[in-house]
Amino acid sequence: MKKVFCIILLLFSTNSFAQHFTTNDKNIKVQFGGQNKTEGSNIIYQKQAPAQNIPSPIKEGSAGQKIYQLSDEQLLLSQKIKEKPEIKTDCDRGNEVCLISNVFKDRIVVELENRTFATRTIKIKTYFQNVKSLTSIGNNYELTLASKERKLIDTIIQVDPTLSYGYKYDYTSYMGKKDAVHDDSYIYDLPFEYGKSYKLLQSYGGKFSHSGPENYYSYDFRMNTGTPVTAARDGRVIIVKENFTQGGPHKAYEFRANRIYVEHSDGTIGIYTHLAKNGAIVKVGDYVQKGQHIGYSGNTGFSDIPHLHFNVSKIIREQNFRSLPIKIRTSNGIERQLKVGVYYGK
Known part of the structure; x- marks a missing residue:
């Protein structure tokens, strides 16, 4: 979900930054x-x-x-500095991204922290009055923070110590690495157990539900509810939803599918949907290996028959996904596109 947060740290203060610090x-x-x-x-x-x-x-x-x-008003940044800053922490409503201000006598060091297990893309707008940024991040700045990453984004100083000053940071945050580049050489596993085979109901561009860019490059495997689902690629579990109980071929169920999202090393995301209620055996933050059992298939969400929907996607902008074509290993070899009506096994 898109996160919007505004922080006003110090506005129209008449105090001046000290012109030196002590160690x-x-x-x-x-x-x-x-x-x-x-x-x-x-x-x-x-x-x-x-x-x-x-x-x-x-x-x-x-x-x-x-x-x-x-150079140019830059200040010593070292763990050996004896001056301890006043620390101010402001987080978004979901406590997913936090802006941390380290207020020293002569400067304010600003950091962003991603407190989730998913990579997040963050856009920042800055507003300064009588304040100068030493990092020159500009009015519109975008960065990506990895899972649990904390990063210094700015250091600001007062320009004229005799005048009031103010500053503000606005930012939006959303899950995923924008413009992730897929590793096209990677060979995916089929998302089920070895020794099993399942019929493909829908392939790339399927008319029932694979027409848009979000789902175009997707596969639907016919599976009875309770069939074990396995990871098609190594990665970190970043979303688990398993509380839905119903499904059907109606728009009312479109966003009511149980699902697991796994973030891969190249920033793409493996998506496994229509799982059974309480059908996940992994939790957010778990690192899973290719072939590992992660959950059970079902018939929740926009679905007319029990099956597993699987695709690999990337974020293109603010929670808009684009599915990607992949290579996948079957018992018959490596396939670039599976065919509807065929039973595939591994």
């Missing part, structure tokens, strides 16, 4: 324009040009010092 660690050196500069236990902020991204250590001294190259 008691004598083993840190900062390099300004090729010259090391320290002053007692303080490391002094200086303005240089041109602007670059947030600095990282360029080398380590013989005594274990971390040496940084700073």
Whole structure:
């Protein structure tokens, strides 16, 4: 589901950022324009040009010092900094993505954290008044966060300490890696047990329900309710829905299918639908192997006969899926497209 969240952190403050910060660690050196500069236990902020991204250590001294190259108001970012920031955390309503502000005396370091097991694509809009971004993420910025990933996205400083300042971040978040590139060399398994064979009811472009881009490259296998379903490819379980009880060939059931989504290493998603009620034996966050038993087939959702619907898809924009053609291994060899009416086994 699309997530929309707005955060206003500090607006129209009259306080100024301090122009330096203090560390008691004598083993840190900062390099300004090729010259090391320290002053007692303080490391002094200086303005240089041109602007670059947030600095990282360029080398380590013989005594274990971390040496940084700073430019254009960039500040030392190191775990050795003794100043502890005030931390402000604001999450969306689903607690799926959180924006974390680390408020130091002389800067605010902003991070985003993906708290889900699925890759998420995030769009950010920024609004600044008398504040400058050291990372230059721009007014419209998009990034992808992997499962449980936390990433620094911005560091901001006050431009004129004598004037009020304000800033705001708006963002939208949705599941999936936008524009994921499918590994076309990958050979998928049939999504059921070895030694079994099942009739294909519907293939690519099937008239009953495979006409749109979301389902065009899909397979429907005739299976009785309770038939074991297996993973066609390794991946992380990111969605499990198993509370629906009914199905039928009516639009009212279109979004009422029990299902399991598995995210693959290339960012695509394996989709297994029409499962039985309580028909999942895996949970969100589980990593499954190809051929592993993950659930039981059923007849929930938009379905006129018990069967398993399977496809591989990618996100193209904000929760819009596009199914993809795949190669699949059968007992007769590798197939690029299975044919309706044929029994396939592995």
